[in-house]
Amino acid sequence: MKDLVFYSKYAKSIMDSLNIPYVDCDIKVSYRMTRTWGYCHLDGYTHKYDITISHRLLKDEVDDDALMNTLIHEYLHTCPKCMNHGKLWKHYAEMINSKYHYHIKTRTSSAEKGIVDERKPKYVIECPHCHKQSYYYRKSSVVTAALNNRRLTCGTCGYSGNDFPVEHMLNI
Numbered sequence: 001m002k003d004l005v006f007y008s009k010y011a012k013s014i015m016d017s018l019n020i021p022y023v024d025c026d027i028k029v030s031y032r033m034t035r036t037w038g039y040c041h042l043d044g045y046t047h048k049y050d051i052t053i054s055h056r057l058l059k060d061e062v063d064d065d066a067l068m069n070t071l072i073h074e075y076l077h078t079c080p081k082c083m084n085h086g087k088l089w090k091h092y093a094e095m096i097n098s099k100y101h102y103h104i105k106t107r108t109s110s111a112e113k114g115i116v117d118e119r120k121p122k123y124v125i126e127c128p129h130c131h132k133q134s135y136y137y138r139k140s141s142v143v144t145a146a147l148n149n150r151r152l153t154c155g156t157c158g159y160s161g162n163d164f165p166v167e168h169m170l171n172i
Helices: 004-017 064-076 087-100 141-147
Strands: 026-030 036-042 049-054 123-126 133-136 165-166
Touching: 004 026, 004 064, 004 165, 026 123, 036 064, 049 064, 064 087, 133 141, 141 165
Parallel strands: 026 049
Antiparallel strands: 036 049, 123 133, 123 165
16 A cells, blocks of 8 residues: 555645645545545635545555646645636646646546556446447436436437337346
8 A cells, every 4th residue: 555645745745846835634545435536625614625535546556646646636626716627726737747747637537547447337228229338337317217218319329219228237
């Protein structure tokens, strides 16, 4: 497991070197985060920030840059007027990217971080026309519509109908 304290100090030293005004805050590790890499929270009552990082980033086989990108991304949210991904947040991210060659962006996939996605889909919907398969990890409105034989449209071939089969992946 990576030393989160060490990487946190390193992320803050990068921001210090560029005079980016961040807030030093607590960092927690979540073993439940599966759809996000990190999260910055501002408590409206105490006006304190805290950052939560997915445990997947702390595994030894994960590249150090994957963790650093996420830590810096979340620290940027603690900057004044940066609780969103607006112009100022993007400006700070670009400052860091250009000087330190990180790839801090608003969104990052597992593949970009070099991490194998451990999640398994629960539902597979297949287009009856082009046979394109779409994978779903929860019972979304699309899955519910397909299960209830409501009209869906394939994003690949444009076929529209109410005959999209759903495979429920119970044994994966």
